[in-house]
């Protein structure tokens with residue numbers, strides 16, 4: 264079976280409409296590496312209003328380039344995206360389909376695999392093997408790593424973001440085969456995006472830094488008072504100046520505002536989507552900075568894929584200092600972040 268594989272990488276354009284998303288380019292890297300190792304045929308399928316501009320960025324792969332184009336693919340919508348992906352898979356006659364685990368493709372990939380009578384595995388972090396494909400994923404909150412092989416085809420593999428380098432070949436003139444799609448009736452009209460919280464989107468999977476806020480930000484400080492409004496301003500200013508992604512401890516994300524059962528001021532821009540840890544998320548970022556967080560195991564387990572870890576805590580005996588962070592600053596995070604923001608203001612000016 265190994266010499267007969269045809270690999271299709273499904274990709275989609277970003278908000279600009281003219282470039283592929285970073286996660287799509289990571290999937291392209293995975294496809295190029297796998298096809299070279301297996302001696303397999305490689306195709307790249309693109310979803311977007313105008314796929315030609317986006318295609319030039321991956322033309323240097325030498326892969327067959329297929330696209331479904333037009334207004335229907337300008338934005339994510341189940342009916343059109345599923346039909347488009349199905350058409351791309353059929354046109355490529357793919358036996359292996361790699362796709363980024365983006366919100367847009369996660370939503371449709373299982374349905375598309377079903378339409379093609381195929382199988383799907385999600386949260387793939389690595390692809391190994393030359394004779395057969397060995398796909399790796401984690402189970403049980405990143406504690407157990409499994410290696411999966413399948414004989415069933417087509418086999419869909421959704422890749423976790425941040426597990427491969429983004430493809431960065433020279434831009435070149437692209438020969439794109441536009442694939443015709445018979446669209447079903449489209450009942451959903453995409454009117455646009457609405458930001459869920461004030462302060463805009465705080466979760467940024469592509470950020471170089473994960474900034475974690477802990478419950479200490481809302482606790483009484485050495486002057487005997489809480490300073491929650493000031494904490495919120497400092498955190499949001501740092502996110503704006505640094506472009507970092509915002510994570511939270513469970514204790515902070517759990518806090519409820521006055522009138523919702525608990526009588527305390529809270530940080531209004533945090534939701535449970537920000538929560539890092541055993542019952543939260545396990546994001547991938549090159550660096551992480553924890554502030555006002557104790558670094559207990561159920562929280563720190565969510566830092567598994569943060570390469571370099573630093574923490575600021577008043578407690579010299581916190582969990583971070585006991586072997587979970589590379590560097591710990593035993594200091595007042597209010598003072599440290601005020602100074603860091605000042606320095607970033609100067610740098611960004």
Ligand SMILES: Cc1cc2nc3c(=O)[nH]c(=O)nc-3n(C[C@H](O)[C@H](O)[C@H](O)COP(=O)(O)OP(=O)(O)OC[C@H]3O[C@@H](n4cnc5c(N)ncnc54)[C@H](O)[C@@H]3O)c2cc1C
Nearest residue numbers: 477478479512513514540541542543555557561562577596
């Ligand atoms: C089944 C289970 C699942 C769980 N899952 C998760 C999870 O997914 N994620 C998670 O986060 N937790 C989880 N927890 C909870 C976890 O055990 C901790 O209770 C939680 O992480 C503590 O949050 P914290 O460190 O922000 O708060 P605290 O423990 O209250 O720590 C606050 C820290 O802030 C410091 N501080 C205060 N003021 C300052 C200042 N000015 N400058 C610097 N430092 C300051 C204090 O010294 C203290 O160390 C789970 C627990 C259980 C039992």
